[in-house]
Amino acid sequence: MRDTLFILFQYFIPQHFISRIVSKFAASKNKSIKNTFISLYLKRFDIKMNEALNENPFDYESFNDFFTRELKPELRPIDQGDNSIIAPCDGLISQCGQISDNNIIQAKSKIFNLNDLLGFEESTNSVFQNGTFLTFYLAPKDYHRIHMPYGGKLKSMIYIPGDLFSVNKVTANSVDNLFSRNERLVCIFETAYGPMAMVLVGAIIVSGIRVVWKKNGFSQFHQIKKWDFSLEMDNEVSLEKGQEMGHFMLGSTVILCFPDSKMSLDKRVSKDSVIQMGEVIGSY
Secondary structure, three states: OHHHHHHHHHOOOOOOHHHHHHHHHHHOOOOHHHHHHHHHHHHHHOOOHHEEOOOOHHOOOHHHHHOOOEEEEHOOOOOOOOOOOEEEOEEEEEEEEEEEOOHHHEEEEEEEEEHHHHHHOHHHHHHHHOOOEEEOOOOOOOOOOOOOOOOEEEEEEEOOEEOOOOOOOHOOOOOOOOOHHHEEEEEEEOOEEEEEEEEEOOOOOOOEEEEEOOOOOOOOOOOEEEEEEOOOOHHEEEEOEEEEEEOOOOOOOOEEEOOOOOOOOOOOOOEEEEEOOOOOEEEE
């Protein structure tokens, strides 16, 4: 009953308005406001401040700065195998496996369409048909910077406005096409082994998706916006394995897609595996 009410509640609340209000408070540099937010957050979630580069939570200028805190680099070593693919973030692998007939598993008895998720023309999307996917859920307690699973050059990017449902397990089990209906940023990278798609999915009270090559966020766009980086020679974006590529302002989900026969999942990776950024999830 409680889960049903939670789902119904999300359908009727003004998702974007609430998220905008939360983002204002999260970005505030007023000490009373940001310290209150941080104190409440520390009490509610198991935050391991001893892992943070700056261990004092009240030294951060805003709640956003605290939330996107950097970690001590030695705590997230990057696997250096030539062909290894690493986890782009801390979190839970909520689903993983094969993309079958353009369908991706969202939860038990629920699937969603690859083309709807990526939003590009079918010629771009088709390379991932029958490929491999992994979905990472970032809980509120997790480290929220996103890193490159493998080195690559940004080829294209699309921002797709959408709903802002929660992306937790309860909602994933209940809301149809959750990840392809929520706000998201889709990045296609060209790697030494072919294309790789990284999808950063927004959620309720997530106050923004950020990437390192774009100073501002994407909230100013109210329609689908595409960028073709293959035509922007002066703005080439090349990132190495393990290099930061973006972050969430509050928690959400990352989905990786690889072409057919291009990558093999590591034997230790399965649904509900807990993973840390830098650990091996597969190999080319």
